[in-house]
Amino acid sequence: CHADKDAQWADKLVREWRPRDYQAPLLKRAALIDSARKRDGSKLPEMLTYIQSRDRDEVFAASLIRLLMATEDPRITPVLLAAMKDSSPLVRAAGAEALGLRKTQETLQALVEAAGDDYRLVRVRAAASLGDYPGILSAGKYGEQLKKAGEELLASLSSRPDQWTSHYNMGNYHLVRGQLKEAAASYETALKLEPGAVMATVNASFAHARMGQNDKAEQFLKKALKTSPESAAANFNMGLLKAEQKDMKAAERHLKKALKNDPLMAQAAFNLCVMLSKDRLSEAIGFCRKASDLRPENPQYAYTLAFYLHQEGRTDEAISTLKATLEKHPEYRDAQMFLRKISRKE
Known part of the structure; x- marks a missing residue:
């Protein structure tokens, strides 16, 4: 009904009929998801607070964890460790997957313990994240549960051999363990089932590149770009x-x-900065600034920006950049040493 009206018209009437804004909690959660997808760091404290809140929705909390997975901000790690004790296996599984990118003794211990979780989903995610720790699946007092979780992971990856995604995920399993020939073979099987799978093509090129087979790597990248010319990866x-x-x-x-x-x-942006610094320093500085703005949690980007600012004679800006970096990352020694060096010259 009311085919001649739009969503705003309907929303206005509903709000007039019902004083309680029942949509507000859902819209707030949706806004956090949108910010995470856009990698809007200004909303990170709100996202982390929501993940830990008592009234959090487990689906939204798990989604936020997955969207924040590649963010390097140190404030995320304690939240992920807390998520490993969440009542929801969905949240614990997301936490286990994200902890695989944060290698500390504390995160390793949390993953080892998660390999014995009551839920298979959590155990499998923990086993996948432990792939970067050579020999861990048979070590110590947790050896038996780690071995079992690893077997469950392999079983889940090979359970649907008719789907290209199974072979793609198996390729990722081998790649992270340095089993490059097996990784390349799995990606190529995935591509037989789905020739247009761009990420399988890109990862196949990566596996060949790591084996020193740059010609094959380039062939796969050309194929990926033919399929998807705009692919950023x-x-x-x-x-x-x-x-x-x-x-x-x-x-x-x-x-x-x-x-x-x-x-x-x-x-x-960072690679463009380094590449262009030899003969187009001003343009290079612009790319370094962009990289640093996008990843303020990565002190290397800010340090490199300061280095090239100093090279261009903008030492005051370089000093300011280094001081700001050390406020956030006081243990970053490269920035400490470079700041002392250029401050003495001033």
Whole structure:
């Protein structure tokens, strides 16, 4: 009914009929998800508070954890460790997956314990995250439960051999363990089932590159770019490959295209900064600033920005940048040493 009216009209009437704003909690959660997808760091405290709140929705909490997974901000780690004790297995599983990117003794212990969780989903996610710890699955007093969790992980990865995603995930399993031939074989099987799977193609190129087979790596990247010319991941990896091959014009072109299609890709901005610093220092500084703004939790980006600012004769700006970096990362020694060096010259 009311086909001639829009959503705003309906919303206005509902709000007039019902004084209680029943949509507010859902819209607030949705806004946090939207901010996480956009990597809006200004909302991070709200996101972390929500994940830990008593009235959190487990689906939204798990989604926020997954969206924040690649964010390097140190404030996230304590929240993830707390999530490992959450009553929801969905939240615990998301936490276990995210902790795999944060390697400390405390996170390792949490993952080892999670390998014995009552829920298989949590055990499997923990086993996947433990792949970066060579030999851990048979070590110590937790050896038996770690071995069992590893077997459950392999069983889950091979349970649907008719789906390309199963082989893609198996490729990721091998890749993180340094089993490069097996990883490449799994990705290539995935591509037989779904030739248009761009990430399987990109990861296959990565596996071949790590084996020193740059010709094969380039073939897979060309295939990925033919399938999806705008793919940020494919352009980024092609840019790195071209830089390694000393084809700097092609490298610059692909890295700029990667950044254009993913304006939040700090790695592309940083690599452009380093690449252009030799003969286009002002342009390089712009890319370094962008990388630093996108990833304030990464002190290397700010340090590099300060280094090139000093090279251009903008030492006051370099000193300010280093001081701001050390306020956030007081133990970052490169910044400490460089600040002392250029401050003495002043």
